[in-house]
Amino acid sequence: MTARQLTQQIRRGDTSAVAVCEAHLDRIKTLEPAVSAFNTVTAERALARARSLDALQQAGAPLGPLHGVPVALKDNMCTAGVPTTASSKILRGFVPPYNATVATRLEAAGAVIVGKTNLDEFAMGSSTENSALGPTRNPWDLDRTPGGSSGGSAAAVAAGMVPLALGSDTGGSIRQPAALCGIVGLKPTYGRVSRYGLMAFASSLDQIGPLTHTVEDAALMLAAIGGHDGHDATSSSEQLPDLLAALTGEVTGLRIGVPRAFLGDGVDPAILAAFNAALATLAARGATLVDIELPHAGYGIPVYYLIATAEASSNLARYDGVRYGHRTAIEKDDTLRTMYERSRDEGFGAEVKRRIMLGTYVLSAGYYDAYYLKAQQVRTLLRQDFERVFATVDVVATPTTPTPAFKLGEKTSDPIQMYLNDIFTVSANLTGLPAISVPCGFSAGRLPIGLQFTGRSFDEVTLLRVADAYQRDTAFHTESPTAAEALMNRPASQP
């Protein structure tokens, strides 16, 4: 059931916030041992909150648009009084004293936070395998990754543990796991959603967004979390339009750009077939397909890994063992420097260390111009590519990922292979443009495939309208994940 349907049922009195919360907690209890989507499940808190929401409803108080809907937050978003670890050993036991703006806004909208989901440590990765708490598994095939870094949120939504979850997207970290788990993932325009309380990976690229089953739910959730926030100087004062009203199903005359040249090597034939079929569906609904060129899109990966690591090397400097988080055991003759080195060495995982070192190098005297500055210049060229394209088309369509979900451990030894997974997603982060992934089919092995649309800056309306229209003609998003269903249907006696 979608979040929209759930909240309507609660409002009608067909069910209660408590009953909905209990049902989802039950499902989490059943599936979590196999899926490992959560770092923390806040069952007590969630039930207490659901009870207070039911009381509010009984008292006739005004109810929020997400009234009674269970939600999960990626564990890099601060929740006051609830551990927030970024799936890093360095933050084990860290309990923030404050709420991220998105957490405050979700609760203000009536949502019930049921837990915090697993991620690649500090959102650095594409498989959730870089988590200090162990990997999350794909509900469609437990031997495969759910993608990353928002793999926990994606798996939780795909498996029906929650109808809605928040992820963060720095290079595709919402859209790629959404595609690999067969759900909807939306990365809003940079600045649309406040980053206050999001543990920064790369500040100029990070953006929080919804993971849901339907585009309508994504619109509902973005409406709840979006809009200007005085705590984030990069949050836009651009007015948030009525997103639900935008979902008219109308795409007649809408121009969809397809960068054919960019879809060449390395893309799985099943993905290309699903992508082409999706385009045909949209064309049949009245949209016009236009061939476009994005000459600099091919540089996306290197540019992304230069900028993201540079910013990360600085953003992660605060994890020094001084004020919070892991501090090494101090020996008698240890210097301050030893404390820093050992605390960080013990606290950070291999991929995080790799990126901190790479980023430190990128910003170093003598290399800054050749790497960081050059990357920023190419970023500008990429932005210009999209500006040019959006003069003639309304959205750009590509596959979300070059392949469906890969096996756990398959790419962990080869970082470059892992990085290439982001080929279609990094552009939206580098340009700040909004992008969404919707389910558009299955591979031969019944693994989900994602279709990505990228829109104009702050034009989530058009983006969501196209994606919603597509969902009106397709049913991929209504299918249940095979492995999770098998677990649910197991006789109760079995372990």
Add this chain to the structure above:
Amino acid sequence: MSDTFEAVIGLEIHAQLLTATKIFCGCSTAFGAPPNAHACPVCVGLPGALPVLNRRAVDLAVTAALALGCEVQERSVFARKNYFYPDLPKGYQISQFELPLALGGGLQMPASVGGRFVKLTRIHMEEDAGKSLHEGFADSDRKTYLDYNRSGVPLVEIVSEPDMRSAEEAALFFETLRQILVWLGVNDGNMDEGSLRCDANVSVRRPGDPKLGTKTEVKNVNSFRYLEKAIEFEIGRHIDVLDHGGRIVQETRLFDAAQGKTYSMRSKEEAHDYRYFPEPDLPPLMVDAARRDRIKAALPELPEARRRRLIAEYGIPEYDAALLTQTRGVADYFEQTARSCGNAKAASNWVMGEVLRNMKERAVAIEAVPITPAALAGLITIVEQGTISSTVAKDVFARMYDTGRAAAEIVAADGLAQISDTSSLEPIVQRVLAAHPDVVAEIKAGKDRKFQFLVGQVMKETRGKGDPKLVTDLMRAALGT
């Protein structure tokens, strides 16, 4: 200084901007709170916290820049200066680097120190760090405590060109700059509490050599006298090293005030690579022409201009003008008093005298003096009118200070008015003459200096209220001298 070398000095001055709250969060900047009383997720660098620029801090920084003749940049960019230190909570300081808030400008120095115009390189905004507390705790031998109250306090860094040639000139530059910043209300000038700090870059070279010598930086010298001493010491040290065939090592040094010496803190080889890059959490700082012009229009007249105008407009001596412009409040106080009473010299004497003396004794600023300029003007007027003598006036001033009452009111209530009618004074003069026949005889014998003694006796009898001129006249007439 050895005449075979010329000193080259540049200063970097960190001035705290006088805002109520920190530069990137809502915490108070008040000095003296218990450790970490003024701290929040932003200024202790908790995960996920983000900076939001304090607009008031920008206005103050722009005020300083415009007053110093700098070109305020329409677009400036915050940058991260990356280094690890426990008092630096984020592992980077938010500062400005490639594109600072303001460029150029400078200060004209007086002829006494060479009459140079000392140029400024730049002014940029940044946040202060916290404070490591190495002492004062039972376990201080094993632990360092941290206080983040200062973390995120707004600063401007004012960087001069290496335009100064003597320690004296540098100290005067710093002093003049301090006066201007305080005058503008941009900084409180309090060097003990660290709201104004100075680093000096010192090098020496042969006169006429266009190339600069290797410099050393003396960090954190927080008094004008120490700055002068530290620079003096460095110049001497450089010359000594070079005279003995040595080479100056580029390094950072600290000044030990007790010993009057500088000592090495770290050399260039150990210097950090700060890996500056634009701060992605803050959009570029835009100061448009309208905002700049609005701040410019609100700039007060600066000390030097004020001094010149006071001399021209009120005809007061240069000495007076310099004293009266030590702060903007004092200058305002003087001008209001002078305008109210119409006697600028008298106003100047009173402000330089009783007013400044009371401020000093009571350690208060002009704003805390309870006598308003209008009230002081009232006192000056009744002295001028001869209602009270200047001796009594000082007493009246003291009573005004303590009670807040007007001068005329005190004079009337306490019966302090000057006695200036002959009929009242004549009998007293006669009494005094009768009581001192010996003195009268001495005066008549030509010892005129005894005359003042008799006048004094009359004043004593009138409890200081007798009109001294009239008393003198009556006495002369009675003695026939």
